[in-house]
Amino acid sequence: EAWDAALSEARRGGHGRELRALGPLVDPRAALARPQPTPGAYRCRTIKLGSQDGRGLPYVAYGWFRCRVELTPGGDLILEKTTGSQRQSGNLYPDAPRRQVFLGAVAWGDREGRATYRRDPQRDQAGVFERVGANRYRLVLPWPQQESKLDILELRR
Known part of the structure; x- marks a missing residue:
């Protein structure tokens, strides 16, 4: 539902060209097998689709x-956005052959440290982590607490 509403609103707002340029990143059916990312450093950016109000x-x-x-060392896979004013951090859990589940939280602002899931319900985030290309992943967060209907965090090696 969040995908449909967010994409429809972005298209009605005249952003069809930008959406097409993003390719599989904004295709809800684009998930590929083997969604687990390799540990290490990534470039990442956020795409916000639709508006809450x-x-x-x-x-x-x-x-x-x-x-x-x-x-x-315990085998947990942790995803963290380390720079920017909205920084997600959380665990990735196996779910299906084409996705993992993300449970985390968002820190806002430059002075705030790492946010922790279940410490503040206003910061909690649940989403789906998927591979959409060679060394290209997305974290999809439907109905985030701020601004949009759907947030996509794109990760690239």
Whole structure:
């Protein structure tokens, strides 16, 4: 439902060309097998689709920031956006052959440290992590707490 509403609003807002240029990143059916990312450093950016109140911007594509994926000694896979004013951090859990589940939280602002899931319901995030190309992944967050109907965090090596 979030995909449909967000994409429709972005297209009605005149952003069809930008959406087409993003290719599989904004195709809800584009997930590929083997969604687990290799630990290490990634470039990442956020695409916000739709607006929560219908009065905000229907499409926003931010510039590139830094993300990392870490495999802990205990076997947990952690995704963290390390730069920018909205920084997600959380765990990736196996779910299906074409996706993983993300449970995390978002930190806002430059002075705030890493956010932790279940510490503040206003910051909690649940989403789906998928591979959409060679060394290209997306974290899809439907109905985020701020601004949009759908957030996509794109990760590239």
